[in-house]
Amino acid sequence: MSAREVVLSYEGGRWRARGAGLDLVHGELRGLEALIEARFAAEHAPVDVQLKFDTAALPRWLQQYHGHYCNYTLHVPRRGRPA
Amino acid sequence: MSTNRRWSSGMFATEDWWSVWIGLAIFAASLLALAGVDLVGWMARPRPWEWTNVASEFAWSKLFSPAGASYATWDALASWLTTYVVFTFLFSIGAYFLRLDVRRFAFGFSVLFVITWVAWVAGNELHLTMVDATVDGRNRYDEAALSWGLQLGEGAPYLLALFAGLALGNFAKGFAATFAEAAKPEWYIKTAIVFLGVNLGAQTMDASGFAVELILTGAAATFVAYLFFWPIVYALARRVFGFKRDAAAVLASGISVCGVSAAIATAGAIRAKPVIPVTISMVVVIFAMIELIVLPGFYTAFFPDQPIVNGAALGMTVKTDGADAAAGALLDELMIARNLQLTGGQWQAGWILSASLLTKIWIDVFIGVWAFLLAILWIKKVEKRGDAVSVGAMEIWFRFPKFVLGYFFAWFVYLAIAWGWPHLAATLDTGTAVVQSPMRTMLFMLTFVAMGAITDFSKLKGMGRVAALYGIALVVVIAPIAYAVAYLFHRGLTPPLAGP
Numbered sequence: 001m002s003a004r005e006v007v008l009s010y011e012g013g014r015w016r017a018r019g020a021g022l023d024l025v026h027g028e029l030r031g032l033e034a035l036i037e038a039r040f041a042a043e044h045a046p047v048d049v050q051l052k053f054d055t056a057a058l059p060r061w062l063q064q065y066h067g068h069y070c071n072y073t074l075h076v077p078r079r080g081r082p083a
Numbered sequence: 084m085s086t087n088r089r090w091s092s093g094m095f096a097t098e099d100w101w102s103v104w105i106g107l108a109i110f111a112a113s114l115l116a117l118a119g120v121d122l123v124g125w126m127a128r129p130r131p132w133e134w135t136n137v138a139s140e141f142a143w144s145k146l147f148s149p150a151g152a153s154y155a156t157w158d159a160l161a162s163w164l165t166t167y168v169v170f171t172f173l174f175s176i177g178a179y180f181l182r183l184d185v186r187r188f189a190f191g192f193s194v195l196f197v198i199t200w201v202a203w204v205a206g207n208e209l210h211l212t213m214v215d216a217t218v219d220g221r222n223r224y225d226e227a228a229l230s231w232g233l234q235l236g237e238g239a240p241y242l243l244a245l246f247a248g249l250a251l252g253n254f255a256k257g258f259a260a261t262f263a264e265a266a267k268p269e270w271y272i273k274t275a276i277v278f279l280g281v282n283l284g285a286q287t288m289d290a291s292g293f294a295v296e297l298i299l300t301g302a303a304a305t306f307v308a309y310l311f312f313w314p315i316v317y318a319l320a321r322r323v324f325g326f327k328r329d330a331a332a333v334l335a336s337g338i339s340v341c342g343v344s345a346a347i348a349t350a351g352a353i354r355a356k357p358v359i360p361v362t363i364s365m366v367v368v369i370f371a372m373i374e375l376i377v378l379p380g381f382y383t384a385f386f387p388d389q390p391i392v393n394g395a396a397l398g399m400t401v402k403t404d405g406a407d408a409a410a411g412a413l414l415d416e417l418m419i420a421r422n423l424q425l426t427g428g429q430w431q432a433g434w435i436l437s438a439s440l441l442t443k444i445w446i447d448v449f450i451g452v453w454a455f456l457l458a459i460l461w462i463k464k465v466e467k468r469g470d471a472v473s474v475g476a477m478e479i480w481f482r483f484p485k486f487v488l489g490y491f492f493a494w495f496v497y498l499a500i501a502w503g504w505p506h507l508a509a510t511l512d513t514g515t516a517v518v519q520s521p522m523r524t525m526l527f528m529l530t531f532v533a534m535g536a537i538t539d540f541s542k543l544k545g546m547g548r549v550a551a552l553y554g555i556a557l558v559v560v561i562a563p564i565a566y567a568v569a570y571l572f573h574r575g576l577t578p579p580l581a582g583p
Contacts, residue, residue: 054086070478
């Protein structure tokens with residue numbers, strides 16, 4: 001199982017994933033995850049995609065309040081196998 | 084871009100960590116007193132003054148003077164300028180690593196510093212502070228021949244600083260914008276909290292049983308409060324106000340746990356859009372200010388004989404570290420002055436603040452665990468995607484408030500020295516006294532001004548439903564339950580009396 005790291009941010013009302021050769025946007029997080037899964041399932045699956053939230057994407061005034069958003073891992077299976 | 088990847092992520096890139104570095108650096112400098120070197124005594128400290136006396140024959144030394152005995156011969160203005168230069172320099176180093184505009188930060192800090200000192204010095208005028216009470220056969224109010232007085236004790240400078248900040252933030256927004264780069268109340272208060280670790284060390288030496296009891300009961304009270312607050316506020320948000328599940332969860336954490344950071348942590352845990360915690364955080368910050376203005380005076384007026392209960396209740400009720408510590412400091416001073424008025428007994432300063440702070444610190448520590456558990460619960464039970472998504476336990480560490488490490492480290496170091504080398508304990512107390520009192524108080528004052536300046540009440544416009552939920556939850560759920568839980572654990576406890 002290989003692993004990839006993608007930086008997640010929220011810009012202009014849309015989720016954005018950058019890194020590991022990707023630059024994807026979607027209005028919903030589940031939709032963005034589906035796009036990521038589709039890209040990796042074709043070439044690299046099974047793969048763990050680590051999504052690291054970019055805290056700099058939070059408003060500046062908010063950052064002094066310890067604004068850690070959750071990081072998480074998306075497990076992308078081989079095509080044809082249920083998630 | 085700023086992401087948390089390793090355990091060491093953010094060590095030089097967050098206010099949280101920089102409060103530890105600055106706090107411990109100054110603490111380390113003060114420890115050189117053990118080798119006979121006073122590196123912190125240049126700190127200026129306001130003096131009690133009476134305006135007719137100062138007006139008749141003005142001298143800066145009547146308003147403030149160096150805090151350390153070895154700097155007693157220094158000119159008052161030299162002491163003040165050294166204080167300004169050292170703190171501006173230290174926080175500007177931090178600002179550089181935080182990628183702030185250092186020039187704008189240094190200018191903003193300078194403006195903030197001057198406003199803070201004007202409020203601090205003005206707030207030490209005897210007509211504001213002096214309490215009419217006889218202690219050990221002396222009545223200093225009568226000795227000063229005062230014809231009137233507000234008798235606010237050391238709470239007067241805090242109130243002046245708070246109202247100065249609020250006035251600027253709401254009625255002089257253009258001017259407040261000139262120092263906005265340095266209006267970082269969370270940074271200043273977290274540095275002050277590291278200094279309070281030194282204070283807790285000294286308190287523990289005076290009354291170790293009481294300090295340990297405060298720490299343990301604070302943890303227990305926090306745990307009990309968690310069990311009640313979150314589910315009740317979540318149900319209120321869902322059933323009465325009709326918020327969606329994700330907004331209700333973020334609201335429940337923001338309103339009932341620890342404010343802004345809890346709202347952000349929860350939003351991340353349930354993978355809500357960041358716009359939700361951002362909106363809620365704006366309301367949290369404003370309500371924290373309202374709590375700060377109302378609760379210390381309320382508790383002092385209605386429960387003057389329950390100092391530790393009041394402190395712990397504040398810790399569970401007031402959100403954001405800055406507002407809680409500021410409210411705790413204000414309550415500490417107001418309660419001491421009130422008790423002096425009522426009984427003639429003077430409680431030691433700092434214990435009520437410690438009760439408030441220790442309760443809040445436990446809440447801060449547990450939010451990481453809570454967010455982690457909520458993330459797992461949300462993925463497995465709500466989204467039902469347990470096989471597709473996972474969250475690592477490292478999230479608990481990323482969310483852990485690092486200033487707490489500085490607070491407990493300072494406490495442990497103080498105790499280790501005092502218990503390991505008892506013959507050095509008196510020197511240790513004297514050497515760190517400047518850190519424990521004027522330095523810590525100045526950072527609290529900076530916090531009051533900065534917090535007031537960034538609190539813009541006009542932002543409540545258009546927040547009707549969230550603000551209504553917050554107000555109802557605060558008055559009906561959180562404040563009463565917090566007080567009941569605090570009463571259960573701390574009733575009857577009072578701080579030790581100050582020595583003559």
